Amino acid sequence: MVTARIPASIAPRPRPTRRALGGLALGALAAGLPGRAMAAWPDHPVTAIVPYPPGGNNDILARLLSPAVERALGQTLIIENRGGGGGTIGATAAARAEPDGYTLAFLDIGTLAIAPFLFARLSYQPESFEPLIRLTEVPLTVGVPAGSPYRTLQDLLAAAKAKPNGITYASPGNGTAGHLAAQMLVSLSGARMVHVPYRGSGPAVTELTAGRVDLLIDGTLLPAVQQGQLRALATTGPHRSPFLPDVPTVAEAALPAYSFLSWHGVAAPKGTPAPVLARLNAAFDAALRDPMVVERAKQLGLPLKGGTAAEFAAFASEERKKMEKLVQESGARVE
CATH class of the missing domain: 3.40.190.10 (Periplasmic binding protein-like II)
Structure with a gap:
C-alpha cells in the first residue's frame, strides 16, 4: 500500500491547547517587561560602591557629586565603602553585581589600569565593567x-x-x-x-x-x-x-624621567542596558559642571574632566598599556 504525502502547506495543524496559549501570553508579557522597567528606571535608590574607606579621592568624589546626580536621576545615591585589597575587593563586588543600573562603582587608575598587571590573582578584569565617565586627572x-x-x-x-x-x-x-x-x-x-x-x-x-x-x-x-x-x-x-x-x-x-598622573571614573557592571548608561553619563557629566561642584573641586585640588563613555573607554585602554609597561619595569607584584 502506498501512503500519500500531504504537503506541509496544506496539512492540518493541531489546535493549540489552552496551556500553550497561556505560555505564549506569559512570554509576550515577559518580553514587554524590559521596556516598561527601563522606562521606569530608576524606581529605587542606586548603590555606588567606593572600593576604599572614607577619606580618599574616590570617596570624596562620590560624596561631592552625589547631590547633583540625585537631582538629575530623581533617586538617592547610596554610597557604600568597601575597602581592602588595594580597591580590588570593592571592584570585585561591583563587577559581580546585577547589571540592572542599580549598582555603580567609583573606580580609578589603580582598579582599572594597575591591578590587572600588579595582582597575581584578580577576581575581575577591566572588561567586567561598562565605562561611564572619567571624573578627574590628578597629579599626586x-x-x-x-x-x-x-x-x-x-x-x-x-x-x-x-x-x-x-x-x-x-x-x-x-x-x-x-x-x-x-x-x-x-x-x-x-x-x-x-x-x-x-x-x-x-x-x-x-x-x-x-x-x-x-x-x-x-x-x-x-x-x-x-x-x-x-x-x-x-x-x-x-x-x-x-x-x-x-x-x-x-x-x-630630582628625576627627569619621572611623570605620573592619577585619575578616577565611574563604571557599571558589564551588561548594564545602554539607555541606563546614557542617562547615567548625562547625569554625571552635568554634575561635573555644577558650579558648586567645580568650586569645591578646586579647593580640594581635583581637576575635573567629564566626556562620553566611549572617550573614557578609549582613555582607560591606553592607560592600561602604559601601566602594564610601568608595572613590569618597576618589578612590583602582589601575590
Missing part, C-alpha cells in the same frame, strides 16, 4: 610630615640611599596609584625604602600627619599642605600643579 603630591627633616626631595632620596630601608613610605594600599607612584620613585632613584600599605588614603594621611611614616604620595594631601600639617616636596605630573605652583615636579626636583 609627594608629602612628608610638617616636622620632617627632609626639606627637599633630593634630601629624602639622599637619606634613603645612605641608609637603605631606613625610610618608610605609606600608600593607600597595594596596587593603588600612590603605591605605584612611590614604586616608580624608588625604581628610578635606586633608593630602598619600606612600603607600609594602609586601607585607603584617609588612614595613610592620618599616619603621615602624626609622623608615624616618613613619606606618602597621594592625591588628597592639598588641604593638609595648605593648613601646614604636611610639607609638599614635589608633585608627580609633567607640569607644576596649579594648586601648588611653587612646588616643583619630581622631574624638576
